[in-house]
Amino acid sequence: MAYQVKPFSKRVVKAIWTTVLNVAVWIIAPYYLGTFLASVAPSTPLAIPTFVYEFGIIITVLEAAAVLTEGMAVSVPFVSATSLLMAYYLWLATEGGRIAVSAGGTNIVIGFQVLVYILMIPSLWGAIKAPMVYMVRRRAAQQAPPSAPP
Amino acid sequence: MKVKTPRGLKIIRTVTIVITLVLLAVVGSVIYSAYEEYNVAMNEFKGGQGIASTTSQQGLAQMATVNVTIPNKGLYDLNVTVSCPTQQQGSNAYCQSGTVMVAPGQQGILTFHVVVQDLSAFLGGNREINATVSVSLVPYASLSFVVNLGNYLKQGGA
Secondary structure, three states: OOOOOOOHHHHHHHHHHHHHHHHHHHHHHHHHHHHHHHHHOOOOHHHOHHHHHHHHHHHHHHHHHHHHOOOOOOHHHHHHHHHHHHHHHHHHHOOOOEEEEEEOOEEEEEEOHHHHHHHHHHHHHHHHHHHHHHHHHHHHHHHOOOOOOO | OOOOOOHHHHHHHHHHHHHHHHHHHHHHHHHHHHHHHHHHHHHOOHHHOOEEEEEEEEOOEEEEEEEEEEEOOOOOOEEEEEEOOOOOOOOOEEEEOEEEEEOOOOEEEEEEEEEEOOHHHHHHOOOOOEEEEEEEEOOOEEEEEEEEHHHHOEOOEO
16 A cells, blocks of 8 residues: 555545535534424534534534645644544534433433443544554555666 | 555554444444334333232322333343432322333333322322333433323322
């Protein structure tokens, strides 16, 4: 697996697609979910539009920056920061795994802390994985024999 | 010339795949178990099925013992608890907590008591006996809500 930085034009195209996808996943979808939740669980952070916009914009910007700098050392903090922010966002959006919902005049409390911890693991692993992958690929590129001249 | 994938990268990918598979298995099994327990709650207690009660005299008070048969059709232990607040001085009616842990594929009986000091006063006046019902898929998820047990008591016993 050679250590290569893709051409700038390819990275820009990929960054544009990544931005569009992230806007859909981290801003538009949570906004509509929050609109629905505002009626049954008004205290949840997802029901607050500024919460959705702030985190959505920051995650989108970090993801786009990670894609634009893909293959470079500077991409590692962007990838790790994105992963950590996703884990933090999940924690806040689920209120630590404890949500109060109003349904049919009854207050229901849903607890799922252990599930939230488990759901955070992939993001936390992603934050750790980014520097490890970079170091492994860089070492492999340094150890690879030079390509033979044509 | 094809470059060999570094061993470190293979290990990282393996760990990533394992984490993803474990996550999918846990979340999928919890959703399945929750769905099965929801079906049980909606279908198996219709018309008071699975709920039996007996009344007895305790001095001047009437005590209703309620037994609820709870099947567990999910994949995890099911814990059902009826938690009653500490009896307040002067209160005419109160409940005593009960809990049951049911293993997957098994049935358990939840038993709790409702005590009414003055039945006629209870039936003609304040029929509030609040209890918190908690249902947990141990250890992943739980659901709790407050219910007024007085709404389910009829003259002559539960």
